[in-house]
Amino acid sequence: MSLRLQQDHPTIAIVVLSMADEASLVRRTLTAGARAYVLKASDFQVLSSAIEAVNRGQTFVDPALVSTLLRPIEPSQPGDPHPADVLSRREMQVFELLAQGLSPTDIADRLFVSIKTVSTHKANLMQKLGLHTALDLFQYARRHGFAFD
Secondary structure, eight states, rough: OOOOHHOOTHHHEEEEEEOOOOOOHHHHHHHHHHTTTEEEEEEEHHHHHEEEEEEEEOEOOOGGGGHHHSSOOOOOOOOOOOOHHHOHHHHHHHHHHHHHOOHHHHHHHHHOOOOOHHHHHHHHHHHHTOOOHHHHHHHHHTTTOOOOO
């Protein structure tokens, strides 16, 4: 995930307002440079607190997400490369969508490609990552913070 706005304007503090409450997505968003992450379902006071914290130079996470974020992540195994280090951009997109539990048909619709293209990318990424089953893929994704909780 890239926050191009921050790259182009480093003095801008980014506050993300999202419906997604998955720990891995929150972690990736903050790692990518967001300064705050607030759920749309939260009341206005939480958003206001986030903006105030960011203005003070602090990072803010919606209190509703704290217990989710504190759950341990399975550590990656030695020799277990990060997917972004070995996959092409498109394979990475397919990997992330598979990790979210989307079917090849749903992925094809989302990426505007054929199901055969998705299947080819899936086969390539599975081979590159040394994975053999869907369970292997989900466990690998979880170890690297991509599987949604």
